[in-house]
Every structure is written in C-alpha cells, then in structure tokens.
Amino acid sequence: MAYFDHAATTPLDPRVRDVMLEHAGEPLNPSSIHQPGQRARRLLDQARGQLAAAVGLGDAGQVCFTSGATEAANLALRGLATGNTGGPLHVVTSALEHSCVRETLEHLAETGRVVLHLLPVGGDGRAVLDDDAIPMQAGLLCLMHANNETGVVQDVAAARALARRRGIPWLCDACQTLGKEPLVLDDLGADLVILSAHKAYGPVGIGCLAGPGLGRLVPQITGGAQEEERRAGTPSVPLARAFAAAAELAVAELGQRREHLAALEEEFLACLARAGAPHRLNGTAPRLPGFLNLSFPGRDAVDMVIALDQHGESASPGSACSTGVVAASPVLAAMYPDDAERAAGGVRFTFGRQTTRQEVATLAETIVSIL
Amino acid sequence: MPLYLDSHATTPLDPRVLEAMMPYLTDRFGNAASTTHSFGHEAAEAVARARAQVAAATGAQPDDVVFTSGATEALNLAIKGTAEAARGGGHIVTCVAEHPAVLDACARMERAGVRVTRLPIEPDGSLSPARVAAALEDDTFLAAIMQANNEIGTIHDIASIAALCAERGVPLLTDATQSAGKIPLRMEEWGVRMAALSAHKVYGPKGVGALIVRRSGRPRLRLTPQIDGGGHERGLRSGTLNVPGIVGLGAALEIAEAERETEAARLGALRDRLRARLFGELDALEENGTAPAKLAHNLNVAFHFVDSAALLNAVPQVAVSTGSACSSAEPEPSHVILALGHGEEHARCSVRFGLHRFTTPEDIEQAASLVIAAVRELRGHSGLYGAT
Known part of the structure; x- marks a missing residue:
C-alpha cells in the first residue's frame, strides 16, 4: 500500500515520536504547584519557545x-465575533478556505454574528484581492496561506498589505505550509495564524493559534487559567513537545524536503506525460511542492480514488474533512464555475518525505491502467 | 521523581x-x-x-x-x-x-x-x-x-x-x-x-x-x-x-x-492506612469530605496551624496538592473546602492526597512519615499551635 494523502x-x-514518548509515563500537569507540576510547566514553556522560534515568532507568548x-479556527473566529460588540463582524474571505474556517464562518453568519463578503477566485487557484471588493465595514480578512485541496499558495504579501491598509486583522490558516514553504510568522504579518502538528509529521491532537491578535479574542473553552486564560483544559506536555520537535525538523529540513517533493512531482508528471495520460492540473499558480490536484477527463474523483484504492494507492478527492459523505469540492467549484466535470474530477495527490520515486512511478502506471 | x-x-x-x-x-x-x-x-x-x-x-x-x-x-x-x-x-x-x-x-x-x-x-x-x-x-x-x-x-x-x-x-x-x-x-x-x-x-x-x-x-x-x-x-x-x-x-x-473492584479495595486500604497514621501521630487534624460515599483513593486533610503551601515546600519529595490543579496557579482558597462551611484559614491548611494504580504500601509509609515530620517541624515554628 502506498500513501499519497499527506495533506x-x-x-x-x-x-x-521519541520526543513525545520521553515523558509519556510521567504525571505532568503544568498547573500543579509541586515539583512534577513545575517540571511540566518548564517543559511546556520550553516547547512553546521552540515552536515560536521554529516558525519565526519572536514572542513565544503569542502561541496558544x-x-x-x-x-x-473556532477560537479565532468565534473569539473575534463574540468580542465584536455593536453589530455583526464583517468578514472578507473566499470559497477556498478549509472547512474549519468556512463552515465556522457559515455558522456564525446563520446566527447573525458575522456577515460574509466573498472574494472572487481565479482559475489559477488564488483568491483575487481586489481592494474595491472590500466593503468599508470590513472587520476581518480571512485568507489562508496554502490551499488544502490544490496546494496553491495565496498572495499573502497582498493580503498583508491590504489588511494593513484597511487597519483590519488578518487570520491566516497555514496548516499545509509548515515544512513545505518557508514560514516566518513575524514576516508574514498575520494577526492570527492557524497551525497543526499532524500535517507536518507531528502528532494528531495538537495545534495552535499564534500571533499578536490573541489578546483581542474572547476565550471559548473556559474554566481554567491555562494558556494565559485563553484556552482552559490540561495541556499535554508530550503533545506540545512533539509539536515543537516536528516544527523544528520541518524548518531544519525544509530545503531537502522541498527538493525531494519537487523531484517526485516531476517524476510523476513525466510518467503521466510519457504514457500520454490525459489530465488537467487544477490550480496553476505557484504551489506547494509534491502537491497535485488533477482532473482526468470523463472521470469522477470518487470513482478514481476508489479504483486507485483497489490497486493499493491511497489518494483523496479533495479534503478529508468532509466526513462520510464525499461532497463536490467547493474549492474546485469556485475555481471552475463553468466546468462541473473538472470540478467533480479533482483527485488530490500529496507526496511526503518518505514517498519514493518508485512509488510515484507505480502510481502513474496505475492511473494509466485505470484510464 | x-x-x-x-x-x-x-x-x-x-x-x-x-x-x-x-x-x-x-x-x-x-x-x-x-x-x-x-x-x-x-x-x-x-x-x-x-x-x-x-x-x-x-x-x-x-x-x-x-x-x-x-x-x-x-x-x-x-x-x-x-x-x-x-x-x-x-x-x-x-x-x-x-x-x-x-x-x-x-x-x-x-x-x-x-x-x-x-x-x-x-x-x-x-x-x-x-x-x-x-x-x-x-x-x-x-x-x-x-x-x-x-x-x-x-x-x-x-x-x-x-x-x-x-x-x-x-x-x-x-x-x-x-x-x-x-x-x-x-x-x-x-x-x-x-x-x-x-x-x-x-x-x-x-x-x-x-x-x-x-x-x-x-x-x-x-x-x-x-x-x-x-x-x-x-x-x-x-x-x-x-x-x-x-x-x-x-x-x-x-x-x-x-480492575475496578480489586483496585478500589487495594487503594481504599492504603488510603485508610495513610489516614490512620496521620491521625494517629498528629493532633489538630480534620478530614474534609467525611461522607461515607467517597472515592477510595482520595484523602483531604486540614493540618491546622500549617499553611498548606508551606507544607508542600517543606516536603518536596511528596507531590500532593492544595486544591484542584486547574486553580492552584491562583492563590485563592479552595471553593470546595469553603463550601463545606469552613473558613479561609481552614481552606489554607487543607491538603489533597490522591493515590493511584502505581502507589505501593512503601510509598504510603514514606509519604506519611515525611508529612508527619514536616507538620511537626512547621508547627514547632508556629506560635499559634503552641498557644492551644
């Protein structure tokens, strides 16, 4: 079985894992005042510092x-919407956002706490940051770093400039970016950044919200003084340390990972081209390396991935988060509003640091045989 | 540890x-x-x-x-x-x-x-x-x-x-x-x-x-x-x-x-032993939460005339708590002890013991001895204790 679903x-x-298991057996609650508790607190703060340094955040106190x-994402959006007194929060965003941002915004819009303003989306996979399309009352820009279905990197420089010009906070989901593109949060200039460990060879069950905008959030999970009263609940020292270790490795090995992923992508596309397998690349703007979303003419994405799975090749139709029901990708639908077949056909292939050239060559052969 | x-x-x-x-x-x-x-x-x-x-x-x-x-x-x-x-x-x-x-x-x-x-x-x-x-x-x-x-x-x-x-x-x-x-x-x-x-x-x-x-x-x-x-x-x-x-x-x-029943019996016996030693060798103690229905691994005791934070400092070899961990970063007295009808003074000298699956009889003897010695030592410095 080969795994091509690293997104x-x-x-x-x-x-x-070694870092995570190092203290797994110890009863470490950072809120306890006894020695094991103090040790837990030190380890947690150390992890926070390491993570902040790895992602280029000068102030570790800006990591929650x-x-x-x-x-x-929920903490950021609900936290801002709840804190916004005097009418709903006007949010500028696009159809490209991950479901954790998009659906939370939709829920907040349904209950009148948010008004949505959607930016147009180009066929190249990028949201168009048109200054004229931004309403006067805009109170938040919500624009991701790299898209989770196409890997297309958004125009973050323009997002930063726009947010500054308008004097509004910018929430940036950078989950897919860590370890695939350089990420220096102090340079990025977003007020709030969303990160997740398990997208970068870290454990599931931990992520963070980071940036100077934390101070203005109304906390959502309450009932404890943890995380500077921004998020109640016993923090996991093993998970936090593992997240920090994963981020450090992602940054230290960024160059070699990018090179490896780019080589795999080249090999894969060359194989498809050699076999004359017809396909279209969804999202032509600069992408994360080793991240491809392809439509095969006349083929539905779900049929394709099921056929691939029968051959032991694991890929995905868009994002994994639409549980159970595989719905048409809203991302591709926004990119190709006039081409329903293309939008319904997008199969996501995402390679990883352990993916081999042989595996991607076999994947290409399998695709050719299915076609 | x-x-x-x-x-x-x-x-x-x-x-x-x-x-x-x-x-x-x-x-x-x-x-x-x-x-x-x-x-x-x-x-x-x-x-x-x-x-x-x-x-x-x-x-x-x-x-x-x-x-x-x-x-x-x-x-x-x-x-x-x-x-x-x-x-x-x-x-x-x-x-x-x-x-x-x-x-x-x-x-x-x-x-x-x-x-x-x-x-x-x-x-x-x-x-x-x-x-x-x-x-x-x-x-x-x-x-x-x-x-x-x-x-x-x-x-x-x-x-x-x-x-x-x-x-x-x-x-x-x-x-x-x-x-x-x-x-x-x-x-x-x-x-x-x-x-x-x-x-x-x-x-x-x-x-x-x-x-x-x-x-x-x-x-x-x-x-x-x-x-x-x-x-x-x-x-x-x-x-x-x-x-x-x-x-x-x-x-x-x-x-x-x-393992629920056997473990509860084991921990209950250990907890009772801890309680017996503390109450047998020290005076001016009071148990918090004396209702008969009680978790077998819990013991919460007020050591009168001893500030619980000072006690924790005096026995760093024993990890116990002055209240719930979620609030122990704050110096507030325990809301639970206050709810029992006690005053702040009582709350500030209360200590929570929580036994667990890996607690041994030796651990209990050692912890009891350390705590008893520390309480005596701290009370020795306390004018209030001597005055009673």
Whole structure:
C-alpha cells in the first residue's frame, strides 16, 4: 500500500515520536504547584519557545496551544465575533478556505454574528484581492496561506498589505505550509495564524493559534487559567513537545524536503506525460511542492480514488474533512464555475518525505491502467 | 521523581495503554475521515472500537460517544451547547462544589441571560438528591452535578438524582472526570443524559476525553456544537480525530473497568492506612469530605496551624496538592473546602492526597512519615499551635 494523502495527515516522524514518548509515563500537569507540576510547566514553556522560534515568532507568548487547527479556527473566529460588540463582524474571505474556517464562518453568519463578503477566485487557484471588493465595514480578512485541496499558495504579501491598509486583522490558516514553504510568522504579518502538528509529521491532537491578535479574542473553552486564560483544559506536555520537535525538523529540513517533493512531482508528471495520460492540473499558480490536484477527463474523483484504492494507492478527492459523505469540492467549484466535470474530477495527490520515486512511478502506471 | 500522590490532577500513563496506542503512533497513521482509502478505514475502525469501549464503561451506546480534547472541552460543549440551544433564558441547576469548568461555563451562560441555581453541599460533602429535585423549575433545561468531587472525593448519588431529574423532564449532565473507571456509571439504566470524562485521569493520555450524549429519550436533548468545520462526531465536534489518543482512552477505560473492584479495595486500604497514621501521630487534624460515599483513593486533610503551601515546600519529595490543579496557579482558597462551611484559614491548611494504580504500601509509609515530620517541624515554628 502506498500513501499519497499527506495533506490529510502525515505519519508521525520516529524522531518526533521519541520526543513525545520521553515523558509519556510521567504525571505532568503544568498547573500543579509541586515539583512534577513545575517540571511540566518548564517543559511546556520550553516547547512553546521552540515552536515560536521554529516558525519565526519572536514572542513565544503569542502561541496558544489548542487541540488542533479546527479548534484554533473556532477560537479565532468565534473569539473575534463574540468580542465584536455593536453589530455583526464583517468578514472578507473566499470559497477556498478549509472547512474549519468556512463552515465556522457559515455558522456564525446563520446566527447573525458575522456577515460574509466573498472574494472572487481565479482559475489559477488564488483568491483575487481586489481592494474595491472590500466593503468599508470590513472587520476581518480571512485568507489562508496554502490551499488544502490544490496546494496553491495565496498572495499573502497582498493580503498583508491590504489588511494593513484597511487597519483590519488578518487570520491566516497555514496548516499545509509548515515544512513545505518557508514560514516566518513575524514576516508574514498575520494577526492570527492557524497551525497543526499532524500535517507536518507531528502528532494528531495538537495545534495552535499564534500571533499578536490573541489578546483581542474572547476565550471559548473556559474554566481554567491555562494558556494565559485563553484556552482552559490540561495541556499535554508530550503533545506540545512533539509539536515543537516536528516544527523544528520541518524548518531544519525544509530545503531537502522541498527538493525531494519537487523531484517526485516531476517524476510523476513525466510518467503521466510519457504514457500520454490525459489530465488537467487544477490550480496553476505557484504551489506547494509534491502537491497535485488533477482532473482526468470523463472521470469522477470518487470513482478514481476508489479504483486507485483497489490497486493499493491511497489518494483523496479533495479534503478529508468532509466526513462520510464525499461532497463536490467547493474549492474546485469556485475555481471552475463553468466546468462541473473538472470540478467533480479533482483527485488530490500529496507526496511526503518518505514517498519514493518508485512509488510515484507505480502510481502513474496505475492511473494509466485505470484510464 | 518524588512520591506522586496527586492523581486527581493527572495520572501516569499505564504502559498497557501506551502499548495499545503504539500501532497508531507508527504504521496506522491514517486520518479517520479519509473514507476513500484503507489507511483511513483502519483509523476509523480503531475509533469505532474505542467508542464501544467508552460506551461499555459508561453504560451508554457507542453512538452516544463524542470524542473531545478533554473533560473541560466536553463540559463546555454540554453546558454552552444546551444553553445556546435554549436560545438565551431558561434555568440551570448545579452545585457550588463543581469543578471550575462547570462553574465557569454556568457563570458565562448566566451573563447571557440564563438563571443559575448553585446548590450548597452538606458539611460532610454530600448532596441530597431531594435538594436537587426541589431546585428544578419548569424552564430548567439542564442539571449539572458531578459524580465524584475532585478535591474531597465525595460521591453523589447520581442514580437517584438522574431519576428525580427524569421525572421532571430535566436532562442530567454528570462530570465523571474523577469517577470514570473508579466507580460504576450506568447512564442508560439510571437515565443520565450526558457525562463528561477525560483519559488522563484514568491512566490514559492527555489531550483526549469525551462527552457521552444520549440524545434520544424524552425530552429531546438539543445541543449546539461549539467547534464547527468538517462535521465530525455527528456534527457535534469537528476536527481531525486524535486516533492514538482515542485508542488510549478506550483502552484506559477498559482496563480500569476490569480492575475496578480489586483496585478500589487495594487503594481504599492504603488510603485508610495513610489516614490512620496521620491521625494517629498528629493532633489538630480534620478530614474534609467525611461522607461515607467517597472515592477510595482520595484523602483531604486540614493540618491546622500549617499553611498548606508551606507544607508542600517543606516536603518536596511528596507531590500532593492544595486544591484542584486547574486553580492552584491562583492563590485563592479552595471553593470546595469553603463550601463545606469552613473558613479561609481552614481552606489554607487543607491538603489533597490522591493515590493511584502505581502507589505501593512503601510509598504510603514514606509519604506519611515525611508529612508527619514536616507538620511537626512547621508547627514547632508556629506560635499559634503552641498557644492551644
């Protein structure tokens, strides 16, 4: 079985696992005042510092650990919407956002706490940051870093400039970016950034919300003074340390990972081209390396991935988060509003640090045989 | 590592639980929501098995289990979720001695227009079911009563409270964080509609817990999700499932249930020995939470004339606590000890002991000797103690 769904989740790096298991047997609650508690507090703060340094955040106090990206997105959006007194929060965003941002915004819009303003989306996979399309009353820009279905990197420089010009906070989901593109949060300039460990060879069950915007959030999970009263609940020292270790490795090995992923992508596309397998690349703007969303003419995405699974090749139709029901991708639908077949046909292939050239060559052969 | 006697704050991970988790920290790394390939199927099957284990341990159905990041999140979901579904207004009945996660969520809902009744507890730490029943009103949409207290270990009669609540058509939420795997919980049989628990209080990993929600039954239980985006867990809690953590929670509860009675007897004997030594060798002590129904591994003692923080400093070899861990960063006296009818002075000299699965008779003898010596030493410096 070969795994080409690294955008859904990645295997835990054995080096990260070692860090995670180092203190797994110890009863570490950072809120306890006795010695094991103080030790837990030190280890947690150390992990926070390591993570902040790895992602280029000068102030480690700007990292709030959460159970993952979805909770972080909810904390950011509900936290801002709740704190916004005097009418609903006007949010500028696009159809490209991950479901944890998109669906939370939709829920907040249904209950009148948010008004949505959707940016147009180009066929290249990028949201169009048109200044004229931004309403006067805009109170938040919600634009992701790299898209989770196409891997297309959004125009974050323009997002930063726009947010500054308008004097509004910018929430940036960078879950897919860590370990695939350089990520220096102080340079990125977003007020709030969402990160997740398990997309970068860290463990599931931990992520964070980071940035200078934390101070203005109304906390959502309450009933304890943890995380500077921003998020109640006993923090997991093993998970936090593992997250930090994964982030450090992602940054230290960024160059070699990018090279490896780019080589795999080239090999895969060359194989498809050699076999004359017809396909269309969804999202032509600069992408994360080793991240491809392809439509095969006349083929539905779900049929394709099921056929691939029967051959032991694991890929995905869009995002993994639409549980149970595989719905048409809203991302591709926004990119190709006039081409329903293309939008319904997008299969996501995402390679990883342990994917081999042989595996991607076999994957290409399998696709050719299915076609 | 000092003698760890603070199992109400957190417990060490049982090696057997870690062993159950290991495959999911290595080869079986799939995302349980990846429905189109075998890595995802494998993860989803593991989650289904854990769901059944959690249901078996709590007397509920597998479909009732909603995995969360822990008990605090679960309690937030239960209280804020029902309050939001009640659309502002209505009434909650809870108790002054609940965990801060419950009290804080209730206080926030109160600011949003919900009326909150906070029942007192008796001087022995018990809560009469009749008192709960008497507090229910026509628009009470939730009663939130813990199964066992996290500071003094007293156990509330959840079966009777649930029955009385059911008579009035009020859903009962019980915080089972301290009691899960330690005393029986039969949600369906007793008519408990929601229960919250956490893996790390029962020798499982941190970062995972569950809210068990029996949505069927009367009246219908309405719950508004607090974390959206993906529609996981029947839409009640979105976010990629923490598969290794969930497997750990299932295994931890299964082990605890299997060993429940023998372990309670063993820890009860050790706890009684600790109590006997402290009370036999020291004077001016008072036990907090003397109700007969009490967790076997809990002992909470007021060492009069000794500031508990000073005692903790004097015996760094013994890890005990001055109150709940979630609030011990704050210098406030314990709200639970105050609720027993004691003053701040009494609260400030109270210490919580929490025994656990790996506590040995030698640990207890050693801890007792160290604490007794430290109390004598500190009292030697206390003018007040000598004056009595």
